Amino acid sequence: xxxxxxxxxxxxxxxxxxxxxxxxxxxxxxxxxxxxxxxxxxxxxxxxxxxxxxxxxxxxxxxxxxxxxxxxxxxxxxxxxxxxxxxxxxxxxxxxxxxxxxxxxxxxxxxxxxxxxxxxxxxxxxxxxxxxxxxxxxxxxxxxxxxxxxxxxxxxxxxxxxxxxxxxxxxxxxxxxxxxxxxxxxxxxxxxxxxxxxxxxxxxxxxxxxxxxxxxxxxxxxxxxxxxxxxxxxxxxxxxxxxxxxxxxxxxxxxxxxxxxxxxxxxxxxxxxxxxxxxxxxxxxxxxxxxxxxxxxxxxxxxxxxxxxxxxxxxxxxxxxxxxxxxxxxxxxxxxxxxxxxxxxxxxxxxxxxxxxxxxxxxxxxxxxxxxxxxxxxxxxxxxxxxxxxxxxxxxxxxxxxxxxxxxxxxxxxxxxxxxxxxxxxxxxxxxxxxxxxxxxxxxxxxxxxxxxxxxxxxxxxxxxxxxxxxxxxxx
Amino acid sequence: xxxxxxxxxxxxxxxxxxxxxxxxxxxxxxxxxxxxxxxxxxxxxxxxxxxxxxxxxxxxxxxxxxxxxxxxxxxxxxxxxxxxxxxxxxxxxxxxxxxxxxxxxxxxxxxxxxxxxxxxxxxxxxxxxxxxxxxxxxxxxxxxxxxxxxxxxxxxxxxxxxxxxxxxxxxxxxxxxxxxxxxxxxxxxxxxxxxxxxxxxxxxxxxxxxxxxxxxxxxxxxxxxxxxxxxxxxxxxxxxxxxxxxxxxxxxxxxxxxxxxxxxxxxxxxxxxxxxxxxxxxxxxxxxxxxxxxxxxxxxxxxxxxxxxxxxxxxxxxxxxxxxxxxxxxxxxxxxxxxxxxxxxxxxxxxxxxxxxxxxxxxxxxxxxxxxxxxxxxxxxxxxxxxxxxxxxxxxxxxxxxxxxxxxxxxxxxxxxxxxxxxxxxxxxx
Numbered sequence: 076x077x078x079x080x081x082x083x084x085x086x087x088x089x090x091x092x093x094x095x096x097x098x099x100x101x102x103x104x105x106x107x108x109x110x111x112x113x114x115x116x117x118x119x120x121x122x123x124x125x126x127x128x129x130x131x132x133x134x135x136x137x138x139x140x141x142x143x144x145x146x147x148x149x150x151x152x153x154x155x156x157x158x159x160x161x162x163x164x165x166x167x168x169x170x171x172x173x174x175x176x177x178x179x180x181x182x183x184x185x186x187x188x189x190x191x192x193x194x195x196x197x198x199x200x201x202x203x204x205x206x207x208x209x210x211x212x213x214x215x216x217x218x219x220x221x222x223x224x225x226x227x228x229x230x231x232x233x234x235x236x237x238x239x240x241x242x243x244x245x246x247x248x249x250x251x252x253x254x255x256x257x258x259x260x261x262x263x264x265x266x267x268x269x270x271x272x273x274x275x276x277x278x279x280x281x282x283x284x285x286x287x288x289x290x291x292x293x294x295x296x297x298x299x300x301x302x303x304x305x306x307x308x309x310x311x312x313x314x315x316x317x318x319x320x321x322x323x324x325x326x327x328x329x330x331x332x333x334x335x336x337x338x339x340x341x342x343x344x345x346x347x348x349x350x351x352x353x354x355x356x357x358x359x360x361x362x363x364x365x366x367x368x369x370x371x372x373x374x375x376x377x378x379x380x381x382x383x384x385x386x387x388x389x390x391x392x393x394x395x396x397x398x399x400x401x402x403x404x405x406x407x408x409x410x411x412x413x414x415x416x417x418x419x420x421x422x423x424x425x426x427x428x429x430x431x432x433x434x435x436x437x438x439x440x441x442x443x444x445x446x447x448x449x450x451x452x453x454x455x456x457x458x459x460x461x462x463x464x465x466x467x468x469x470x471x472x473x474x475x476x477x478x479x480x481x482x483x484x485x486x487x488x489x490x491x492x493x494x495x496x497x498x499x500x501x502x503x504x505x506x507x508x509x510x511x512x513x514x515x516x517x518x519x520x521x522x523x524x525x526x527x528x529x530x531x532x533x534x535x536x537x538x539x540x541x542x543x544x545x546x547x548x549x550x551x
Numbered sequence: 552x553x554x555x556x557x558x559x560x561x562x563x564x565x566x567x568x569x570x571x572x573x574x575x576x577x578x579x580x581x582x583x584x585x586x587x588x589x590x591x592x593x594x595x596x597x598x599x600x601x602x603x604x605x606x607x608x609x610x611x612x613x614x615x616x617x618x619x620x621x622x623x624x625x626x627x628x629x630x631x632x633x634x635x636x637x638x639x640x641x642x643x644x645x646x647x648x649x650x651x652x653x654x655x656x657x658x659x660x661x662x663x664x665x666x667x668x669x670x671x672x673x674x675x676x677x678x679x680x681x682x683x684x685x686x687x688x689x690x691x692x693x694x695x696x697x698x699x700x701x702x703x704x705x706x707x708x709x710x711x712x713x714x715x716x717x718x719x720x721x722x723x724x725x726x727x728x729x730x731x732x733x734x735x736x737x738x739x740x741x742x743x744x745x746x747x748x749x750x751x752x753x754x755x756x757x758x759x760x761x762x763x764x765x766x767x768x769x770x771x772x773x774x775x776x777x778x779x780x781x782x783x784x785x786x787x788x789x790x791x792x793x794x795x796x797x798x799x800x801x802x803x804x805x806x807x808x809x810x811x812x813x814x815x816x817x818x819x820x821x822x823x824x825x826x827x828x829x830x831x832x833x834x835x836x837x838x839x840x841x842x843x844x845x846x847x848x849x850x851x852x853x854x855x856x857x858x859x860x861x862x863x864x865x866x867x868x869x870x871x872x873x874x875x876x877x878x879x880x881x882x883x884x885x886x887x888x889x890x891x892x893x894x895x896x897x898x899x900x901x902x903x904x905x906x907x908x909x910x911x912x913x914x915x916x917x918x919x920x921x922x923x924x925x926x927x928x929x930x931x932x933x934x935x936x937x938x939x940x941x942x943x944x945x946x947x948x949x950x951x952x953x954x955x956x957x958x959x960x961x962x963x964x965x966x967x968x969x970x971x972x973x974x975x976x977x978x979x980x981x
Contacts, residue, residue: 090773194691216838249833253729254708255664264686267676270669279669282609284769293770294838298664298708299729303969306835312847314831315971316737319664319727320709327726331741338748355687359675360667362694364703418724420716534704535713536724 080113087119090290096215100289187386188353193369194362196352197388197483199223213308218256218295219389221304224349227391228305231345235395236407239309243405247395248341249302249315250332252324252348252487256296258356262287301349311345322453323418323536324348325490330416330538332396342401347393348488357387366457366533374511375456375477376465383458385533388483392492410498411526411542415439418530418538428537429463432529435539436471439527443541444473447524449506451493452477455484457533464531465515473527474519480510490530494540497526501544561813563827564860567747571980573820574647574808575920576639579907580616580801584642589924591906593953595935597785598907599799605765612777614784615763616801616908625670631761632662632711635804635913640719640757647808648820649753651719656751656809658721659741660712661734661758661912668764671702711759721755731967732872734758735805735915736975740829742809752814758916759804768800774839776876786936788909790873790902791880791948793941798874801908805916807923822980824923827960828859834970841882841966848886848972852962855974856890861960863891866898866976868931868956870922870963873902874909883964884944899956901949905935915965919975922961926979929957 086103089095095103106112107120188198204222207229208214214222237243266283294300299317306315318327328346335341351357361367368384378384402409417435421427436443444450450473454461468475478496479485485492500506506523509516523544530538563569577584580598581591591598598616604626607613621634644651678693693699704710709727716725730737735758742754771777778797780787789795815822832850836842856863872883880902887895903921910917925931930953937950963975 255666260687263672266669267672267690268685270673271676279606279765284766285609285773288766288769288773290770290773293774296664296666297731297969299731299967299971300838300969302833302971303838306833306970307838310835312833312835312850315730315833316831317729317971319662319729320712320725321707323709323724324727326724327728330724334748334750335744340744340748355691359687359691359694360703360706362691363699363706365695365697365700366703420713420724422717532709534707535709538724 083113083116094212094216187372189370190353191355191358194358194367195370195372195386197386198353199389202226208308213304216294217304218292219351219353220256220349221295221301223351223389223391224251224301224347225304225308227347227349228345228393229309231347231393231395232309235397236405237395243343244310245312246343247311248313248344249305249311250328250344250346251302251305251317252328252491253298253301253317253319254321254324254350254487255298256300257351257354258296259289259292260355263356320536321486321534322489322530322532324487326418326530326536326538329490329494329540330418333413333416336396336398343395343397345393345395347391347491349391350387350389350485350488352387352389352483352485361385361387364534368456374480374513375454375461376511376513376515378456379458379462383456383461385455385457385479385484388479388485390482390485390488390492392485392488392495394491394495394498409545411501412545414541414543416538416540418536420536423460423535425459426463428460428531429467431537432464432467432531432539435537436467436527439539439541443525444471444527445525447521448473449497449500449523449526450475451497451526451528453489453493453528453530454479455533460531460533464529474506474517476507476510476516478510484533490528490538490540493528493530494542497528497542501526501542561811568749569812570743570746570809570826571812571815572807572823572826572923573810573815574643574645574649575823575923576642576646576806577804577917577920578618578621578635578638579803579910579917580618581907583620583638585920585924592903592921592932593930595933595951595953596906597788597935598801599784599787601784602763604763610768611772611779612768613781614787614799615768616799616803616910617763618761618802626764627705628663628668628761628764629665629705629710631802632759633714635761635802636660636711636715636757636759636806637718639759639804639806640715640755643755643806643808644719647810648818649808654719654721654755656721656753656755657723657745658712658716658719658725659738659754659756660715660725660727661729661738661916662711662727663760663762663912664729665706665708665710667702667706669766671706675699715757719755729912730971730973731969732909732911733915733965733967733971733973734912735917736919736963736965736973738916739807739809739826739919739975740831740973743826743829746809746811752811754809755806756809756916757804757806758913760910760912761802762911763800763802771800778875788875788905789936790871790875790905790934791884791941791944791946792937793939795875795877795880795941797876798904799908801910803907803910803913803917805913805920807916807919824926824980825978826975827978828855828857828861828976830854830856830858830974832972834972836970838969840878841970845882845886845889847970848882848966849889851972851974852886852890852964855962855976859960859976859978861976864894865960866891866962868925868958868961869898869900870918870925870961871900871902872964872966873904873934875902875904879966880941880944883966884946887946896945897947899931899949899954900946901932902934903932905933905937915963915973918963918965919977922963922977926958926961926977929955931956931958
């Protein structure tokens with residue numbers, strides 16, 4: 076490496092801007108642990124020397140690491156799942172128009188990964204991230220959840236006819252549903268072991284954390300930086316908002332978009348979210364509340380007998396939502412119409428959420444669900460809420476598909492994902508085959524006229540989106 | 552204002568319901584209410600002090616504007632966030648004459664992302680387990696025991712909003728929004744939009760932030776964003792001055808009750824001010840820096856002024872984002888000149904961050920409250936620590952001492968890390 080003062084100054088500048096690769100940070104570590112540290116650099120030495128003896132950070136680029144993870148192909152296929160597959164470009168609309176896409180092959184539905192035993196995850200399939208994120212420097216500055224989201228956002232924009240260079244991108248508002256990014260769990264583990272050995276709490280502040288935390292990782296952790304990265308990579312420069320709050324984030328995101336467009340406060344919005352389920356820190360966060368399903372795998376409606384819980388799934392789901400008039404003017408083809416979005420917060424006393432859901436369905440329109448209504452349930456599998464939801468849907472005689480059985484529970488991205496699936500079903504004029512063999516989901520023939528997508532948060536928040544098929548008249 | 556002039560006055564020039572403020576609440580490092588905070592700021596007092604919450608040995612920055620008087624012991628980020636938000640919301644609801652526990656409108660909350668803290672990780676690591684696992688598998692095994700459910704409920708991203716919604720009795724889904732340092736202004740914008748749409752005739756918008764914990768401090772420190780003026784904490788935040796060297800992390804909460812003018816008049820509520828314009832603009836330049844031509848910041852300011860149906864000449868005071876970082880203050884000045892032309896040299900511009908530091912997610916809400924108070928009370932708060940002007944920033948920063956002035960329209964700026972910029976225009980009630 077080039078140890079000149081200028082080069083180190085440049086590297087430090089890059090480091091503090093959160094732009095260094097692990098390799099460059101290792102160069103800094105090597106420099107600072109050597110004997111020829113320039114005087115004006117000495118103040119920074121503690122940042123780079125604490126873990127130097129452990130050769131802790133491997134000599135690989137973060138992006139390579141993630142790619143390796145993504146490319147691992149020998150996963151057990153647990154549920155054989157049928158026909159619809161490939162990257163499916165979908166979208167929908169009318170009153171609002173919408174288009175969407177999610178970045179995955181639905182055949183991954185079949186895939187459950189036991190890397191985090193006793194927990195299971197639905198992993199992301201192999202993707203060439205550079206197809207949507209061409210710059211290596213952009214890829215390097217993102218962690219998995221951000222790459223997934225930026226990738227899916229790009230697919231949605233392309234599918235809606237807003238390809239790279241489209242002037243409409245500068246006018247497209249952005250709404251993201253997000254949690255936050257991944258921690259470096261190996262660093263956390265080392266810090267914890269160090270803390271166990273040295274009871275002095277001052278040690279964390281003085282030596283451990285400054286050396287262990289990387290600016291780049293900080294930028295990958297902030298909730299609003301998925302939106303920030305989408306703006307940077309896809310040149311979206313109108314407004315940008317991020318909603319948080321687990322499943323409620325996805326619900327707030329879709330509801331805000333729908334209301335603004337319906338009221339004329341916006342014309343075209345990119346809305347969605349992303350989850351990287353393949354993270355120990357994320358699994359820990361949900362397991363603190365004992366929310367995860369453990370091996371062996373069971374589909375959603377079969378899960379309550381073995382304790383319930385959710386199997387997290389990696390996913391990115393973005394939709395382009397658009398005023399019908401705006402879409403018509405640019406000759407964009409809608410996937411479906413969003414007829415209504417409803418949401419509420421119950422206190423989760425027994426059956427409180429069920430009563431809220433029942434009210435939301437009643438408010439979405441008379442006679443729902445009709446025989447031609449498909450209900451896409453966003454149930455997580457966590458009990459008792461999943462059982463309460465199923466009770467309401469069965470009492471109303473709904474045709475139900477719980478998409479979490481095949482795609483996993485995708486938390487913030489889950490409602491956008493369900494809306495995307497619903498839009499696809501309406502566009503194709505067919506219901507999905509059953510996702511589950513418990514007998515709850517029966518095969519049906521016929522063209523769906525409506526889709527209800529439910530969003531019952533595993534902890535809080537209740538919501539319902541109603542999608543309607545575009546009629547011949549609307550399509551003109 | 553009288554109701555005798557008919558319904559037309561309930562609508563703005565664009566035909567939308569006029570949105571007014573009928574209640575305000577504050578918690579800052581200089582006071583636990585609107586009046587305490589105002590009195591301290593009017594006197595130019597700083598709330599920046601040495602951190603006592605955790606060991607600071609060896610840290611590059613050892614000062615912050617912490618809020619240590621809310622009775623949250625031991626410190627926990629979400630608990631302090633909630634307590635400050637609850638206090639500010641309560642004050643705002645009381646002033647507006649709404650009953651806490653039965654608020655008829657939605658809640659929009661600007662709050663920092665939730666994240667487990669080291670105390671919890673260490674507690675999980677120390678939990679007695681009959682296994683030799685280490686690292687996260689061990690923490691997960693401890694979580695499986697079910698003994699940490701209370702931690703789960705505290706550290707969900709929805710937690711603070713959910714608790715606050717339960718406390719004030721707000722309607723519908725409580726909304727948690729993040730646009731980084733612009734979050735507080737975004738929360739207000741969401742409330743304004745809902746009222747303008749006619750979804751509701753009242754809403755409460757709250758911004759809260761309790762981020763002064765070890766890891767967050769070190770993260771910002773690693774980005775070289777923080778002032779290292781540790782020897783004189785009260786002098787560390789020096790917006791617009793030549794020697795400024797970074798922002799000072801701080802805590803606090805701000806709350807406003809928003810109401811349609813029609814609803815406020817119907818119940819004879821005192822009208823404290825009008826939120827006349829909201830503007831947003833995203834930057835696609837860089838994760839930590841704004842586009843060098845300032846276009847995104849300029850866009851947000853212009854959008855807010857145009858949303859208020861005003862010309863730039865109508866703005867007679869600016870409550871600046873003014874973080875005291877070399878980059879922000881320079882860009883903000885450039886942007887004000889781009890929007891207001893040479894008039895920017897004479898329009899007063901205050902940064903209250905000089906006194907209470909940067910309250911991050913809460914800043915936009917706190918600064919909106921302060922802007923409304925300036926409109927109401929005819930006093931511009933000072934930018935303190937302005938001892939050495941930056942020759943490249945030719946602004947009237949209301950240096951060091953408060954000033955009396957009658958103003959009609961205030962521009963309040965909030966520019967977020969990650970490129971999310973929001974500006975509000977707040978106007979006097981009559």
